[in-house]
Amino acid sequence: MSVTAPLGFRAAGVAAGIKSGGARDLALVVNDGPSRAAAGVFTANRVQAAPVLWSRQVLAGGRVRAVVLNSGGANACTGPEGFQDTHATAEKAAAVLADSAGEIAVCSTGLIGERLPMDALLSGVETAATQLSRDGGLAAADAIRTTDTVSKISFRRASGYMVGGMAKGAGMLAPALATMLCVITTDADLTSEELDATLRRATATTFDRLDADGCMSTNDTVLLLASGASGVRPDLAEFEQKVTEVCADLARQLLVDAEGATKAIAIEVVGAASEDDAVKVGRTVSRSNLLKCAIHGEDPNWGRVLAAVGTTDAVFEPDRLNVAINGIWICRAGAVGDDRDKVDMRPRDVTITIDLSAGPYTATVHTTDLTAAYVHENSAYSS
Amino acid sequence: MSVTAPLGFRAAGVAAGIKSGGARDLALVVNDGPSRAAAGVFTANRVQAAPVLWSRQVLAGGRVRAVVLNSGGANACTGPEGFQDTHATAEKAAAVLADSAGEIAVCSTGLIGERLPMDALLSGVETAATQLSRDGGLAAADAIRTTDTVSKISFRRASGYMVGGMAKGAGMLAPALATMLCVITTDADLTSEELDATLRRATATTFDRLDADGCMSTNDTVLLLASGASGVRPDLAEFEQKVTEVCADLARQLLVDAEGATKAIAIEVVGAASEDDAVKVGRTVSRSNLLKCAIHGEDPNWGRVLAAVGTTDAVFEPDRLNVAINGIWICRAGAVGDDRDKVDMRPRDVTITIDLSAGPYTATVHTTDLTAAYVHENSAYSS
Numbered sequence: 107m108s109v110t111a112p113l114g115f116r117a118a119g120v121a122a123g124i125k126s127g128g129a130r131d132l133a134l135v136v137n138d139g140p141s142r143a144a145a146g147v148f149t150a151n152r153v154q155a156a157p158v159l160w161s162r163q164v165l166a167g168g169r170v171r172a173v174v175l176n177s178g179g180a181n182a183c184t185g186p187e188g189f190q191d192t193h194a195t196a197e198k199a200a201a202v203l204a205d206s207a208g209e210i211a212v213c214s215t216g217l218i219g220e221r222l223p224m225d226a227l228l229s230g231v232e233t234a235a236t237q238l239s240r241d242g243g244l245a246a247a248d249a250i251r252t253t254d255t256v257s258k259i260s261f262r263r264a265s266g267y268m269v270g271g272m273a274k275g276a277g278m279l280a281p282a283l284a285t286m287l288c289v290i291t292t293d294a295d296l297t298s299e300e301l302d303a304t305l306r307r308a309t310a311t312t313f314d315r316l317d318a319d320g321c322m323s324t325n326d327t328v329l330l331l332a333s334g335a336s337g338v339r340p341d342l343a344e345f346e347q348k349v350t351e352v353c354a355d356l357a358r359q360l361l362v363d364a365e366g367a368t369k370a371i372a373i374e375v376v377g378a379a380s381e382d383d384a385v386k387v388g389r390t391v392s393r394s395n396l397l398k399c400a401i402h403g404e405d406p407n408w409g410r411v412l413a414a415v416g417t418t419d420a421v422f423e424p425d426r427l428n429v430a431i432n433g434i435w436i437c438r439a440g441a442v443g444d445d446r447d448k449v450d451m452r453p454r455d456v457t458i459t460i461d462l463s464a465g466p467y468t469a470t471v472h473t474t475d476l477t478a479a480y481v482h483e484n485s486a487y488s489s
Numbered sequence: 490m491s492v493t494a495p496l497g498f499r500a501a502g503v504a505a506g507i508k509s510g511g512a513r514d515l516a517l518v519v520n521d522g523p524s525r526a527a528a529g530v531f532t533a534n535r536v537q538a539a540p541v542l543w544s545r546q547v548l549a550g551g552r553v554r555a556v557v558l559n560s561g562g563a564n565a566c567t568g569p570e571g572f573q574d575t576h577a578t579a580e581k582a583a584a585v586l587a588d589s590a591g592e593i594a595v596c597s598t599g600l601i602g603e604r605l606p607m608d609a610l611l612s613g614v615e616t617a618a619t620q621l622s623r624d625g626g627l628a629a630a631d632a633i634r635t636t637d638t639v640s641k642i643s644f645r646r647a648s649g650y651m652v653g654g655m656a657k658g659a660g661m662l663a664p665a666l667a668t669m670l671c672v673i674t675t676d677a678d679l680t681s682e683e684l685d686a687t688l689r690r691a692t693a694t695t696f697d698r699l700d701a702d703g704c705m706s707t708n709d710t711v712l713l714l715a716s717g718a719s720g721v722r723p724d725l726a727e728f729e730q731k732v733t734e735v736c737a738d739l740a741r742q743l744l745v746d747a748e749g750a751t752k753a754i755a756i757e758v759v760g761a762a763s764e765d766d767a768v769k770v771g772r773t774v775s776r777s778n779l780l781k782c783a784i785h786g787e788d789p790n791w792g793r794v795l796a797a798v799g800t801t802d803a804v805f806e807p808d809r810l811n812v813a814i815n816g817i818w819i820c821r822a823g824a825v826g827d828d829r830d831k832v833d834m835r836p837r838d839v840t841i842t843i844d845l846s847a848g849p850y851t852a853t854v855h856t857t858d859l860t861a862a863y864v865h866e867n868s869a870y871s872s
Contacts, residue, residue, distance in 0.1 A: 153799030153807045153823070183795050185808070185824030218792025219825055322800045324792075395778065395859075396867055403868030409601025409707075412566055416536030417705045424536045425568070440536070441568030442602055476778075478861035484779055485786030 108243025108259040111270030112293035114138050114333025117242035119249030122230020124178035124216075124223055130249035132227065133175040134234035135289055136203065141334030144170035145302035146211070147309050149326035155182030156192040157212040158325055164196075164211050168298030170331050171209040173289055174199050174231060175250050177274070179216040179223075182324040191222050198228045202235040213287045213327045215252055215274065247272035250287055253483070255363055260355040262348040266338040267294035269348045273356040275363075286313065286360065288328040290352055294345060295334035304346045305330040312353035315385065315471045316361060317392045328353075361472050366479030369401050372457045372470055379421035379465035387460060388471030390418050398476035404451035408437040411458060426463035432456060491626025491642035494653030495676035497521050497716025500625035502632030505613020507561035507599075507606055513632035515610065516558040517617035518672055519586065524717030527553035528684035529594070530692050532709035538565030539575040540595040541708055547579075547594050551681030553714050554592040556672055557582050557614060558633050560657070562599040562606075565707040574605050581611045585618040596670045596710050598635055598657060630655035633670055636866070638746055643738040645731040649721040650677035652731045656739040658746075669696065669743065671711040673735055677728060678717035687729045688713045695736035698768070698854045699744060700775045711736075744855050749862030752784050755840045755853055762804035762848035770843060771854030773801050781859035787834035789814040794841060795823070809846040815839060 110117050115137055122132040137144075146165035148158050164170060174195055181188050196210040203210075214222070237245075247257040254274050261270040275286035296304075309328055330349065361370050373391050378384035391397060394414040400407035408429045415427060429437035434449045436442075493500050498520055505515040520527075529548040531541050547553060557578055564571045575595050583590040597605070620628075630640040637657050644653040658669035673688075692711055713732065744753050756774050761767035774780065777797040783790035791812045798810060812820035817832045819825075 151796060151799040152801075152805075153795045153810075180792075183792055183820065183824055185822065188824070218796065219820070322796065324796050324799065395863075399864050399867035402864065405868070409563075409566055412536045413534060413601065413705065413707050416534040416707065418535075422535075427536075437566065437602070439568065441566050441571070476864055478864045480778075481782050481785065481859055481861045481864060484782035485788070 107261045107270055108247045108272045109135050109270050109289050109291045110240055110243035111261040112268040112291045112333060114293050114335030115291050116238040116240055117246040118234040118237040118239065119242065119245030120230055120234045120237060122233065123226040124176055130245065131176055131178045132230040132234055133246035133249040134172060134199065134231065134238060135246055136172040136238055137170060137331050137333050139333055141295055141332055142169045142171050142209065143296055143298040143301055143332045144168060144329060145298055145305045146327060146329045147305055149323055151322045151324050153183065153324050155180050155214060155325040156184060156188040157181055157214045158327060159189060160192045160196065161211040161213065161327060164208060167208060169209050170211050170329065171205045172199055172203055173211045173213065173329060175213040175287060176227060177215050177250050177252050179214060179220055180218050180325050181214040181222050182218040184219065184221055188221060191224055194224060195227060195231065198231045202232055211329060215250065215287055215325055218324060243270065243272065250274040253365055258356050258359040260352045262351050264340065264344055264348045267292060267336040267340055269352050271352045271356055273360060275360040286323060286326045288356060290330045290349060292332050293334065293336040294332060294338050294340040296332045296340065300342060301330045301332055304349050307346060308350040308353045312350060312357045315469065316357050317389055317471055317473055361474060364474045365483045366477045367474035368477055369475040370455050371401055371473045371475065373473065374457060374459045374470045375462065376459060376468045377461040377463045377465060378467040381467045381469055383420035384467050384469035385471065387415055387418050387420050387462065388469055390414050391460065392471045392473035395476055398473065401456055402475035402477050406431040406436055406446050406449040406451055411460060412437065415460060420462060421464045422462040428461040428463065430459040490644040490653055491630045491655045492518050492653050492672050492674045493623050493626035494644040495651040495674045495716060497676050497718030498674050499621040499623055500629040501617040501620035501622065502625065502628030503613055503617045503620060505616065506609035507559055513628065514559055514561045515613040515617055516629035516632040517555060517582065517614065517621060518629055519555040519621055520553060520714050520716050522716055524678055524715055525552045525554055525592065526679055526681040526684055526715045527551060527712060528681055528688045529710060529712045530688055532706055534705045534707050536566065536707050538563050538597060538708040539567060539571040540564055540597045541710060542572060543575045543579065544594040544596065544710060547591060550591065552592050553594050553712065554588045555582055555586055556594045556596065556712060558596040558670060559610060560598050560633050560635050562597060562603055563601050563708050564597040564605050565601040567602065567604055571604060574607055577607060578610060578614065581614045585615055594712060598633065598670055598708055601707060626653065626655065633657040636748055641739050641742040643735045645734050647723065647727055647731045650675060650719040650723055652735050654735045654739055656743060658743040669706065669709045671739060673713045673732060675715050676717065676719035677715055677721050677723040679715045679723065683725060684713045684715055687732050690729060691733040691736045695733060695740045698852065699740050700772055700854055700856055744857060747857045748866045749860045750857035751860055752858040753838050754784055754856045754858065756856065757840060757842045757853045758845065759842060759851045760844040760846045760848060761850040764850045764852055766803035767850050767852035768854065769801050770798055770803050770845065771852055773797050774843065775854045775856035778859055781856065784839055785858035785860050789819055789829050789832040789834055791820040794843060795820065798843060803845060804847045805845040811844040811846065813842040
């Protein structure tokens, strides 16, 4: 179902020859309207790939007719020539769709610092345009995979309209290949301002709280496109809930498919003085290599949790910290709590609950364990 | 030579039975004066071990008669009882030395969250006191090892006085066992204020720029003790230089001995608008797991350098960044530079030079590669 679940969208995924080996590597998603309102969120990295620089400008206009996505190359750190390549990609899609390049978004993923094979890419856009269909969502989701072992798709049915989405991400979790890309579609009728507000809130509590190795891509992009083809003006609260569910579902799929990971770790911070504090503590703990190694070894090492919490400036007193792992409060009041042998570390899902005893706010950050397989995968990529 | 190289110091290292297996695990370093001026720097972690809380109070007085150091247990996150254990350790050392507990510093290293075996520790202090000697520096350096494969010692001769030191640290670099501990001694005659200023500047450019896994210990402690036994009032600039050399030498030994590391990586930031910017960029790049994996795989992956630089708020323009690895400028003006095949990645020492093109300031941060051996060592520690 993917991005073609909602009415008004067609998609295709083709093998353009950007990747060696003949796998699908180019996707095209087209919004046939009647509306083409759109919003996007992009990487906060200051080193931004050419397609991010381009698509930011497109999205500033609030309208997107189509998105071209390629795997096999990130087109990042490629200088003015790389930007011209992205521009040419948008111009080609505009030509085949008889539309304006200013409403064509472009996303790329793959190795940083290499130019894209433009002949292959541009003829791929032509081929994809001939294969656009209402069934093309799965092929498109397949074409954006890099080291992803499976396609990531999701959809939700709402009151008279649909929300659909696709994502790729070995990235963000363990970005051997830079980047998390995501396209979400809906046939509800909304303004670009409404889409923007919805998307920012939905990503803030889903993709933004997925932090497997602390490495931020140069290419991360999440787009939300509305065709209005259902004719339904949605209740905004319901719409935000559905978009958030699709984002959370895709984020979960990214986490489960993260390279080398054997554990999905939820770091649940409670008792925080603010939501910012809760997120900050969760993110800091999620970036502790020592803790991630311990969880990989099925060691409920709460000392490493406290050592990480202690590096933040969140409001807390060290002797009021409590930590539970998989429901057993093995640290109470900053010291030894219940018997660590009671903690069952065998399940794939591990929940670490950190009670800051400082207020009513909570947040959960998701990460994975650190494994020898992660090291192997990321040691042997471009060479 | 270690901490007993300067006049006025005796030391001992004994097997007190804190560690299982009979290895040395308790060190005592005594300053016989005539001066006992001292200074200390401690972990910035807000979760601080009992010996850190204790020793901070001792050092606030600017005088230290002796330091008790133990491996085999960090005495961190052990609550009020743990603090009483540290207090009892200082009282025991004071009793055997017929001195005041308020001038006895205590350092501990090992697993977080477990009480120390106090009977063994206190009788170890008694035994160590009987073995104190002018030759005891090596035994003391041996006794504070955890997963360190070798003892770390250093000394420098200056104009009429000496500076000596010992350190341990699987910690800070790859702290499977929490902590970097370091004791530096001198027989020069200085005030505690002079020692404090010297130590802060010396550690700021040495130990503070060693960042292997971004994990900050609850126990890190660096002490500087002056006996004045040489009778020499040193030139302060020369003294700072010698103390900095000892710190740099010990820091280098820590780096080379880091658990699981196969590469010593120097991240040299040049062209920064401020020293703070240079340190910030160096530290951020040193914490990129992706880059550390790439270096392990001998892959000169400059894209991962740029992706890390881009997450900082340092002053720079993305299209003016230049990156060299082992002297080859493989990224120029934010894009592809010289041929990456020219980079020789085989040596153990790897230098990554990042030119921000934003000003005249520089800083170098040292780190190691990320290896499967690191994961193994830190997955299998406490369980």
